[in-house]
Amino acid sequence: xxxxxxxxxxxxxxxxxxxxxxxxxxxxxxxxxxxxxxxxxxxxxxxxxxxxxxxxxxxxxxxxxxxxxxxxxxxxxxxxxxxxxxxxxxxxxxxxxxxxxxxxxxxxxxxxxxxxxxxxxx
Amino acid sequence: xxxxxxxxxxxxxxxxxxxxxxxxxxxxxxxxxxxxxxxxxxxxxxxxxxxxxxxxxxxxxxxxxxxxxxxxxxx
Numbered sequence: 001x002x003x004x005x006x007x008x009x010x011x012x013x014x015x016x017x018x019x020x021x022x023x024x025x026x027x028x029x030x031x032x033x034x035x036x037x038x039x040x041x042x043x044x045x046x047x048x049x050x051x052x053x054x055x056x057x058x059x060x061x062x063x064x065x066x067x068x069x070x071x072x073x074x075x076x077x078x079x080x081x082x083x084x085x086x087x088x089x090x091x092x093x094x095x096x097x098x099x100x101x102x103x104x105x106x107x108x109x110x111x112x113x114x115x116x117x118x119x120x121x122x
Numbered sequence: 123x124x125x126x127x128x129x130x131x132x133x134x135x136x137x138x139x140x141x142x143x144x145x146x147x148x149x150x151x152x153x154x155x156x157x158x159x160x161x162x163x164x165x166x167x168x169x170x171x172x173x174x175x176x177x178x179x180x181x182x183x184x185x186x187x188x189x190x191x192x193x194x195x196x197x
Contacts, residue, residue, distance in 0.1 A: 024178060026178050026182075026186070027183070028186070033183065036187050060190055070164065071186065071189055072186075072190075081173055083176050104194075105194060105195045110193065110194055112195075
């Protein structure tokens, strides 16, 4: 598709009626999947992730649109999803409680970014 | 059984993402590449009609989490 905006932080999500990403703990909604994206400790707290590959570091994103998973990527962008839209997340929009970090698996075909807590949160 | 068949059976029996990822890993140990395993799961995803649906379900959530893991991490 023309007009690829290049590197950033991207996630494919369903658009809700208010024009914002649909909220929810799902791969194509805006929300953390408990015990998948983040794993609380015994006190139900989550902490700043180490952003190590293969660990639960936060909300799954990609640095380019074309590195998003094919099932999540809209048809318009070469994927197979008929319901999602690609969203670009600006670092400045994350706020002080969130942090983005690359946690790409070594040797992986597609790079990965996670957005997680910048400190300890209940 | 193929990965797709075995995975479908696992989903239908309510297996969670940990068990399902182990299943994928077993097939990869047997020679299936990460991308081959991703596309096997994608075929299943399409059979469920998830490409045109916004509805959540525990089954869908487990399948999509595994697909995401396989896409980025291989298993």
